[in-house]
Amino acid sequence: MLDPGTYTGTYKVIGGELCLDFANTVSWRGTERAHDWLYNFAHFGAWGELVGLITEQEQADLMNAAEQQPDQAQRVLQKAVVLREAINTIFSDLRYGKPLPQPELAILNAYLPEALGHLQVGVHDNEVSWVWSQDGIELERILWRVVWSAANLLMSERIVKLRTCEACAWLYLDTTKNHSRRWCTMEDCGNRAKVRRFRQRAQSS
Ligand SMILES: [Zn+2]
Numbered sequence: 001m002l003d004p005g006t007y008t009g010t011y012k013v014i015g016g017e018l019c020l021d022f023a024n025t026v027s028w029r030g031t032e033r034a035h036d037w038l039y040n041f042a043h044f045g046a047w048g049e050l051v052g053l054i055t056e057q058e059q060a061d062l063m064n065a066a067e068q069q070p071d072q073a074q075r076v077l078q079k080a081v082v083l084r085e086a087i088n089t090i091f092s093d094l095r096y097g098k099p100l101p102q103p104e105l106a107i108l109n110a111y112l113p114e115a116l117g118h119l120q121v122g123v124h125d126n127e128v129s130w131v132w133s134q135d136g137i138e139l140e141r142i143l144w145r146v147v148w149s150a151a152n153l154l155m156s157e158r159i160v161k162l163r164t165c166e167a168c169a170w171l172y173l174d175t176t177k178n179h180s181r182r183w184c185t186m187e188d189c190g191n192r193a194k195v196r197r198f199r200q201r202a203q204s205s
Contacts, residue, residue: 016173019150023088048142115144
């Protein structure tokens with residue numbers, strides 16, 4: 001779990017796609033109760049481990065490297081936030097049927113060559129697949145995968161399943177059979193909406 005600090009909510013992995021979960025590292029974006037889960041580099045690393053991008057050992061190595069190069073860690077975090085907001089805008093706009101926003105697409109495209117420079121074709125048990133280079137401790141290794149996820153989702157047929165939570169606007173892919181998912185999670189926004197509807201009915205009767 002990501003440490004919420006003094007914030008009273010929780011972060012949940014609900015996007016169904018890495019880049020969407022990355023966009024969701026801000027809760028209640030643009031509202032008074034907005035909370036940024038990546039407010040320091042340690043949280044960025046913890047998020048990477050939470051979503052399975054890096055192992056516990058890699059997370060510890062990243063933190064050591066970040067301590068030795070605090071300026072670079074800060075730069076990576078700033079880059080992460082810029083990319084995250086671009087990714088969020090791109091997919092939120094798509095969700096509402098708007099055209100791809102060009103400035104945000106340019107941010108994503110500018111980072112792609114750097115990310116793809118670490119992508120290789122690997123073979124394991126006669127299976128060929130994409131693998132990420134493991135050389136050295138790169139503070140940005142989490143971002144490479146996020147960017148690759150965003151580029152792939154944009155071209156995937158799964159993009160038609162893209163939705164936003166009706167309450168908090170978190171992004172997710174609705175993979176339910178009847179396309180009926182309206183909330184990030186039933187426990188959070190779903191239940192709150194139910195309680196609100198119940199109160200409204202009670203008041204009006
Ligand atoms: Zn929600």
